Amino acid sequence: MIGAGLVLGGALATTLALRGADESTRTQPDPAREQTLATRSRGPAQGEGSLRWIVAAGGSIPELNQVQIEQDVALIAETFSAIGPGRVLFGAGVDSPSVQELAPTSTRDPVVASLADLFAPRGGRDARYRLPTIAVDEAATATSLARTIEHATSTRGAPLVLVLAGHGNRGETARDNTVDLWAQSSLTVAELAAMLDRAQREVRVVATTCFSGGFAELVFDGADPAAGPAGPVRCGLFATVWDLEAAGCDPNPDRAAQEGYALHFFNALRGRDRDGGALDPAVLDLDGDGAISLLEAHTRVRMVSEAADVPTTTSERWLRAVAPEQGPSLPVSLPEEDALIEALTQRLDLQNREPVAFAQLEALEDRIEAASGALEDAQAREDEAYRLAAAALLARWPVLDDPWHPDFGATVADARAAIAEHLETDPVHAAYRTARAEVDRRVQELAELRRRAAWLERLTRALDNRELAGRLHAAGGTNWQIYERLLTCERSLP
Numbered sequence: 170m171i172g173a174g175l176v177l178g179g180a181l182a183t184t185l186a187l188r189g190a191d192e193s194t195r196t197q198p199d200p201a202r203e204q205t206l207a208t209r210s211r212g213p214a215q216g217e218g219s220l221r222w223i224v225a226a227g228g229s230i231p232e233l234n235q236v237q238i239e240q241d242v243a244l245i246a247e248t249f250s251a252i253g254p255g256r257v258l259f260g261a262g263v264d265s266p267s268v269q270e271l272a273p274t275s276t277r278d279p280v281v282a283s284l285a286d287l288f289a290p291r292g293g294r295d296a297r298y299r300l301p302t303i304a305v306d307e308a309a310t311a312t313s314l315a316r317t318i319e320h321a322t323s324t325r326g327a328p329l330v331l332v333l334a335g336h337g338n339r340g341e342t343a344r345d346n347t348v349d350l351w352a353q354s355s356l357t358v359a360e361l362a363a364m365l366d367r368a369q370r371e372v373r374v375v376a377t378t379c380f381s382g383g384f385a386e387l388v389f390d391g392a393d394p395a396a397g398p399a400g401p402v403r404c405g406l407f408a409t410v411w412d413l414e415a416a417g418c419d420p421n422p423d424r425a426a427q428e429g430y431a432l433h434f435f436n437a438l439r440g441r442d443r444d445g446g447a448l449d450p451a452v453l454d455l456d457g458d459g460a461i462s463l464l465e466a467h468t469r470v471r472m473v474s475e476a477a478d479v480p481t482t483t484s485e486r487w488l489r490a491v492a493p494e495q496g497p498s499l500p501v502s503l504p505e506e507d508a509l510i511e512a513l514t515q516r517l518d519l520q521n522r523e524p525v526a527f528a529q530l531e532a533l534e535d536r537i538e539a540a541s542g543a544l545e546d547a548q549a550r551e552d553e554a555y556r557l558a559a560a561a562l563l564a565r566w567p568v569l570d571d572p573w574h575p576d577f578g579a580t581v582a583d584a585r586a587a588i589a590e591h592l593e594t595d596p597v598h599a600a601y602r603t604a605r606a607e608v609d610r611r612v613q614e615l616a617e618l619r620r621r622a623a624w625l626e627r628l629t630r631a632l633d634n635r636e637l638a639g640r641l642h643a644a645g646g647t648n649w650q651i652y653e654r655l656l657t658c659e660r661s662l663p
Contacts (some may be wrong), residue, residue, distance in 0.1 A: 221253030227260030337378030498639030521579025
């Protein structure tokens, strides 16, 4: 899930989208769908203080409002529908054809497509856009989300589950991380913390976005570690740590081809595997209490997800902030960590699990650093190749980088054969294609290394969690009591 804090760029992209529109994909009235959506309000909800769950999801622009996010919202609403009323904030809202879905066939003009890929590369050109097929209450903007949270937490009531799904960006520090929302708006960790500091009810946050581990700072007052623990009870479970991206934004509607935290987590809460098949309850019910908690569903993701995500929680963040670095240890009941350690030790075929796991992770991190450097070098070569390729085209046809220029259409029409021949035979353009392919190869290489490292990092974090918790238990006091409260919160049922 690539961070989504970007501004619409490249007028050529908009022009191509308009020119390539397929009449068969244009929005048509659907009476059945309208009847379904009519069962939900579209404006501010009445009695938002009685809400038991809120989900805010989607992208800041249509290109980032992928169908997988819509499918995840449907799964979330299905999962939480039994616990009470909820509210769905999604994308641009119920009436906007802004859900991105991979197009079955391409309708792009090959010459113009090549120009677009050179002068204004961006994703989404192999996709089409449609209305949501899920029930939506309103658009997922920062304003609507803040209003809904404030209303829902202004009075006392049963715990509220807040789900943030879609895209996120990394800030300068963890508390500056954001969840990105429609209309290129966003909500920072610190801003959410300020709202929850005023909350009159307990809140559990589940975030599936890139860099979502930044929201683990909610464990602190104002999301500021220097300010000490937050007063109201709140906890969270997150798709990945604060400085890593996460999977979960595929435009391909085939669920079997997707990965992502939400796909595993919300199915696990319903006793199912990622494909919706029933699981033996013992696989999920790690403490044997006959129910599946938020933390147990989170642990399931850590055990089986093939993504490069490294899921984390508020209790993990608290341990790393307050547990003694050295000292005595006392036993702690952590069945979730025990199950994960056992499962990943077997999966990774590690005999002497602790030293081997840490050593292998360190070796992979060295390879990741080297691969990152190689990618940067390849990108620099691609940039230079682009400059030369662009200059060669513009020297002959000066308006090809500006689809809004009045001469653009006529130039492409009149010189199409010559432009096509240039793109096919010019050695400078061939060098650009080679440089671009090298970048793609380096990106895939780095992604595979990170995916392999994720398994080891999940295991080593679990080993660290157990060690830190033992030392914190021995130290006792308020910090240990807060850790126990966080675990109780994370182990709650939705």
